[in-house]
Amino acid sequence: MAENKIYRGLGDSDFNIGVFIQNEPDSAEFSSLTSIQALQSGDITRISSAFGNGWRKVFNVYAKLLFALDSQLFPYQSLASSWQQYRDQYLLQQGSKTALIFGSPHQIQTNAINIITGRHFGAKSESEFEFVWVDHHFALCPPHRVIICPYFDYRQLTNARIEQLSVYINQFVQNK
Template sequence: MGLGDINFTFAVYIQNQPNMEQWQGVTTVVPLQETDIEAIGRACGNGWRKVFNVYAKVLYALDNNDFQFSQLAATWQAYRDEYLLQENSATALLFSAPALNLVEAEADKSKRTVHIICGRTYAKQLLNSEQLNTELLWLDEEFAINFEQHIIVCPYFDYRQLSNIKIQRLARLLSQLLQGKYK
């Protein structure tokens, strides 16, 4: 199912998974240890290093009034190495469709799980195969949102697709998602 904290509140969904024997056939959310991100990057290539780097950069770019990830470490690199996808991090990288039927109807929307789907193609594939049963408001060719279910579709977690400018846009959208309104 994925990597990260079993009690995640910030979930990123990605179509592929690391091509390492220990991560194949994972059926639960497995927390990483401090050296796992580096090991996955070495074994699986630059693409996975970019996924982890962009994930940490996204968390670090979020508004501190809405999310506290950047308060845990001095830099996004330190956050990536010391917290990302580890136990008690509240973060997950999932290799399955969002389980929206499990989304809690929490009165305090800031405590609900945020769901980010990496890539328009993957999101449309999930919709077309009915693995994702929801309505998405497409803001443009790259970003879509569903306020009720706390879902955002964004470009794939790669520097070329999700540049620093787009990371800032994603951070603003995530704050707007928590506030329940698009500006």
């Protein structure tokens, strides 16, 4: 569970992989959230249609990342035949162990992988964690299982960078 910390966002409140994002869909439905709300089947399509291509990219990149993880360590590939099917049928739903968290990345869950999307957003947490920048795109804080990565967008978090991020996540779990 979320260690008595307040999280606002979408997904499973008992997450293993939490993605912290600075923005949220611009509507009263999301700005009034006071906790993590599980999505239902069809919500990702609805949100993508209502709030634009940027949100579709966030969901797509998240699902692609989950499918890039080591299937021996993470069950995502066993649930669906493709990342697209996983996105539509499981991502951010109850029991998915995934969350998209709006707001402060200093609120982390220590027994989960915590991914901060966006270098500038992640920089706000650099005083709270001892990050090691491994290159221009990724910073790691292994003791707290926190990663700063490019924003979840195809141009910033390319397929090659998704693979690189998956290696860091796999290493965090293997070195637990």
